[in-house]
Amino acid sequence: MSIELTLPDEQVLKLESPLTVADAVGAIGEGLRRRAIAARLDGKLMDLHTALTENGRFEVLTDRDEDSLAVLRHSTAHLMAWAVKELFPGARFAFGPDVENGFYYDILADAPFTPDDLTTIEQKMKELARTKVPFTKRSMGRDEAVALFSEQGQNFKAEHIGDLPEDEEIFLYNVGEFTDLCGGPHVQNTSIIKAFKLMSVAGAYWKGDEKREQLQRIYGTSWFKAKDLTAHLEMLAEAEKRDHRKLGQKLELFGIKEEAGSGLVFWYPKGAVLREQVENHWKAEHRKRDYQLVVSPHIFRGELWQTSGHLDYYADDMYTFEQDDQLYVVKPMNCPGHILIFQSDLKSYRDLPLRYAELGTVYRYERSGTLHGLLRVRGFTQDDAHIFCTPDQLVDEVEKLITFSKELQETFGFVEFKAELSVRDSQNTDKYIGSDEEWAEAEQALRVALDRVGLEVERMEGEAVFYGPKIDIKLKDALGRLWQTTTIQFDFNLGRRFNVQYVDADGQHKHPYIIHRALLGSIERFIAILTENFAGEFPLWLAPVQVAILPVSAPYRDYGQKVYETLRNAGIRVELNERDEKVGAKIRNAELQKIPYMLVVGSREMEESSISVRSHKNGDEGSSPIDDFVKRVLDEIAAKS
RNA sequence: GCCGACGUAGCUCAGAGGUAGAGCAGCUGAUUCGUAAUCAGCAGGUCCGCGGUUCGAAUCCGCGCGUCGGCUCCA
Known part of the structure; x- marks a missing residue:
C-alpha cells in the first residue's frame, strides 16, 4: 500500500507502507530527520516513531517551531516524573502537561517537596537524560490499563481513565522506569532534554477541585538551547525588577499596611499624583465622548442589594454592618447606584443613549490567598460606566466602547490588544438570565462591533457571566505580557430586577439595554500595569516628579x-x-x-x-x-x- | 479558603537557646563641591502578635496575623 503526503510546498510525497513518521521525514531529507522533533498530519501532532497509515498534509516540526517546544516540555515533565519516582518511590502521579514557557507535574508525595528536593530532582533528571532513553508508546485496553495503574498504586491515573470518553483509545508512554497515561506526542529520546530548570513547588488540587486531594505541583521550564533557557531566566529577572510592589516601595508610590488590613492601599503623595493624572485624563476623555460623570455613595441599604441579587449570591464576600436595626452594605459594585440615578426621573427614548460614568471605589472581601499587590485588592476604584440604550443603538454603542478602550489605552503607550468574546455555555442555558433572542442579539451586536473595529477576537464558549455576554480586552505590555483591562458586559438581569424603563416613541414603557463597562479595569490595577510596563520610568505627563x-x-x-x-x-x-x-x-x-x-x-x-x-x-x-x-x-x- | 516558604531598625538583609548586628536611609557637625554615592559622630528594635517548653526564647513548639509562590475564586 502506498501513502501520499502533501508537504507544505504542495509537493506530494509517495511512500510505501509500512513506515513510521521518521521514515517519511527521512525521505524528505536526512538532515531534516536529525533535526525533527515531531510531525503534524492534517494538523494532528504525532511523534516520530508513530506508524503512518493515512494520507494527508504533512508538516515536520524542528526545534524552531513553537509547537515543538510544547512537545519538549511535555517530555520534560515525564522525565521529571521518572526522576521523582526514582527518588520518592511512594509518589503518586496526577497530571503533568506542558504550559506556557514550561511544564508542571502534580504529585502526591509522602511529604511536601522542599527547595532542596527540587535541586536533587533536577540533578537526577540530568543524570537520567544523559542515558539517552527512548520514549515509547503503546496502546492498551481500558480494563488492562486501569488494572496496571491500580496495581502500581497510581490511583489518579486509574481514576482518570474512567473519566475519558468511552471511545477514546488508551495510550501509555514509557520513559525508563516511568509509565504514564498519555496521548503524546513526545520527543524521541531523553538526549534532547538538556536546557531545563525546576522553578517552584506549590499546592494544586486534583482535577482543579478544592474539595479533592491537594497535590504538590512542581513547575519547571524547558528549552532546546541553553541560551534560550538563559534568555528566559533573564526575562524573569527583568520582570522581577519591574515588580510594581517593589517599585511602589522604592519610588514611594503606595503601600499596604498590615495594621490597616490586607488588600487595602495607601497612596503616598507621589502615587497620588500618578492616580490624579490617570483620573484627570480619564474624566476629560469621558466628557469628550458625551458621558455624564456621577457620584454615588459608598454604602447603600441592604434592601437594594437584595433587589440587585448580590446579597443572595455574594453575601459572604461583601462588607456589611448594621445601624439602627438597618443592614448596610459597603458597595461592591456601582451599578445599583447608577440605576437609581437613572430612575430619578422618567426617561424618554430621546434621552438615550445615556452614559453614566464614575470612578467608583468598591470593596469586596477577596479570599486572603488571592491578594496580590495592587493587582488583586479588597478596596479598589473601578473606572466604571453604565450605558442605557435602545436595541437599535446597541451596535454603535459597543463599537464606540471598543474604540474608546483602545484610544484610552493607547495614550498610555499600549498599542497591541487582544479581545475575547465570552458567550454562554450552549449545553447548559438554564443558569443564564435572559431569553435566547436577547443572547443572540447581544452576541451579534458584540461581534459586529468587534468586526467594525477590526480587533482580533477569540470566542470563549461558556465564559459569559450568568447575566449576559461580554467582551474582555487585554493589552500587551513592554515585556509581551497580556493584562486584562477592559470589560464590556451586557446585563439582562439588573434592568429586570430594578424594573428600569424608558418611554419609547410609541408611548410604551420599555426596558433599555444596560451595558456595564470598565476600560482600565481598576485604577489600582492599571497603575500596577503602568508601573511594570514602564519599569517605573513613567512618561513625563505621568511622572510624579517631572x-x-x-x-x-x-x-x-x-x-x-x-x-x-x-x-x-x-x-x-x-x-x-x-x-x-x-x-x-x-x-x-x-x-x-x-x-x-x-x-x-x-x-x-x-x-x-x-x-x-x-x-x-x-x-x-x-x-x-x-x-x-x-x-x-x-x-x-x-x-x- | 487550601498547600508550602517566609516575617529581625524606615528600607535591604546577616545572626540561630545565654547582653541584638551591617549597609543604606534619618539626625548632628564638618565640607561648598559640576553630571550615578564627601567625611565623622549620634540615634534607631516588644526580633509580627499571643500562649507554651526552659534557669533563660528573636532562636524550639502551638495558635493567630501578615507577606510571597501556586491552587481555588474573581459580580
Whole structure:
C-alpha cells in the first residue's frame, strides 16, 4: 500500500507502507530527520516513531517551531516524573502537561517537596537524560490499563481513565522506569532534554477541585538551547525588577499596611499624583465622548442589594454592618447606584443613549490567598460606566466602547490588544438570565462591533457571566505580557430586577439595554500595569516628579529656588534639592527616583540665567535658557508622549 | 479558603537557646563641591502578635496575623 503526503510546498510525497513518521521525514531529507522533533498530519501532532497509515498534509516540526517546544516540555515533565519516582518511590502521579514557557507535574508525595528536593530532582533528571532513553508508546485496553495503574498504586491515573470518553483509545508512554497515561506526542529520546530548570513547588488540587486531594505541583521550564533557557531566566529577572510592589516601595508610590488590613492601599503623595493624572485624563476623555460623570455613595441599604441579587449570591464576600436595626452594605459594585440615578426621573427614548460614568471605589472581601499587590485588592476604584440604550443603538454603542478602550489605552503607550468574546455555555442555558433572542442579539451586536473595529477576537464558549455576554480586552505590555483591562458586559438581569424603563416613541414603557463597562479595569490595577510596563520610568505627563533642580552647592540655592518657582508657576511638578551633598550624589538620587529631568545649576548657569539639562533617558544634554526648557517640558507634557 | 516558604531598625538583609548586628536611609557637625554615592559622630528594635517548653526564647513548639509562590475564586 502506498501513502501520499502533501508537504507544505504542495509537493506530494509517495511512500510505501509500512513506515513510521521518521521514515517519511527521512525521505524528505536526512538532515531534516536529525533535526525533527515531531510531525503534524492534517494538523494532528504525532511523534516520530508513530506508524503512518493515512494520507494527508504533512508538516515536520524542528526545534524552531513553537509547537515543538510544547512537545519538549511535555517530555520534560515525564522525565521529571521518572526522576521523582526514582527518588520518592511512594509518589503518586496526577497530571503533568506542558504550559506556557514550561511544564508542571502534580504529585502526591509522602511529604511536601522542599527547595532542596527540587535541586536533587533536577540533578537526577540530568543524570537520567544523559542515558539517552527512548520514549515509547503503546496502546492498551481500558480494563488492562486501569488494572496496571491500580496495581502500581497510581490511583489518579486509574481514576482518570474512567473519566475519558468511552471511545477514546488508551495510550501509555514509557520513559525508563516511568509509565504514564498519555496521548503524546513526545520527543524521541531523553538526549534532547538538556536546557531545563525546576522553578517552584506549590499546592494544586486534583482535577482543579478544592474539595479533592491537594497535590504538590512542581513547575519547571524547558528549552532546546541553553541560551534560550538563559534568555528566559533573564526575562524573569527583568520582570522581577519591574515588580510594581517593589517599585511602589522604592519610588514611594503606595503601600499596604498590615495594621490597616490586607488588600487595602495607601497612596503616598507621589502615587497620588500618578492616580490624579490617570483620573484627570480619564474624566476629560469621558466628557469628550458625551458621558455624564456621577457620584454615588459608598454604602447603600441592604434592601437594594437584595433587589440587585448580590446579597443572595455574594453575601459572604461583601462588607456589611448594621445601624439602627438597618443592614448596610459597603458597595461592591456601582451599578445599583447608577440605576437609581437613572430612575430619578422618567426617561424618554430621546434621552438615550445615556452614559453614566464614575470612578467608583468598591470593596469586596477577596479570599486572603488571592491578594496580590495592587493587582488583586479588597478596596479598589473601578473606572466604571453604565450605558442605557435602545436595541437599535446597541451596535454603535459597543463599537464606540471598543474604540474608546483602545484610544484610552493607547495614550498610555499600549498599542497591541487582544479581545475575547465570552458567550454562554450552549449545553447548559438554564443558569443564564435572559431569553435566547436577547443572547443572540447581544452576541451579534458584540461581534459586529468587534468586526467594525477590526480587533482580533477569540470566542470563549461558556465564559459569559450568568447575566449576559461580554467582551474582555487585554493589552500587551513592554515585556509581551497580556493584562486584562477592559470589560464590556451586557446585563439582562439588573434592568429586570430594578424594573428600569424608558418611554419609547410609541408611548410604551420599555426596558433599555444596560451595558456595564470598565476600560482600565481598576485604577489600582492599571497603575500596577503602568508601573511594570514602564519599569517605573513613567512618561513625563505621568511622572510624579517631572523635574529635579540640583544646585551644585549652597551658594546657588537661591538661584535654584528662582528656577524652581519659575517651573512651579508654569505648572510643572518640580523638586528643589537643597541638601548638603555633592552634585553627583544629587544626580544619583534623582536617577534612582527615575525623575525624567534634572537641572544642574551653578555659577555658569546663574550668570547666563540658564540651566544645565540632564535627562533620565539621555544623560547630560548641555545648557539651555530657562524659557526654552519650560516650553520643551510643557510641550512634552501636552503631547502625553 | 487550601498547600508550602517566609516575617529581625524606615528600607535591604546577616545572626540561630545565654547582653541584638551591617549597609543604606534619618539626625548632628564638618565640607561648598559640576553630571550615578564627601567625611565623622549620634540615634534607631516588644526580633509580627499571643500562649507554651526552659534557669533563660528573636532562636524550639502551638495558635493567630501578615507577606510571597501556586491552587481555588474573581459580580
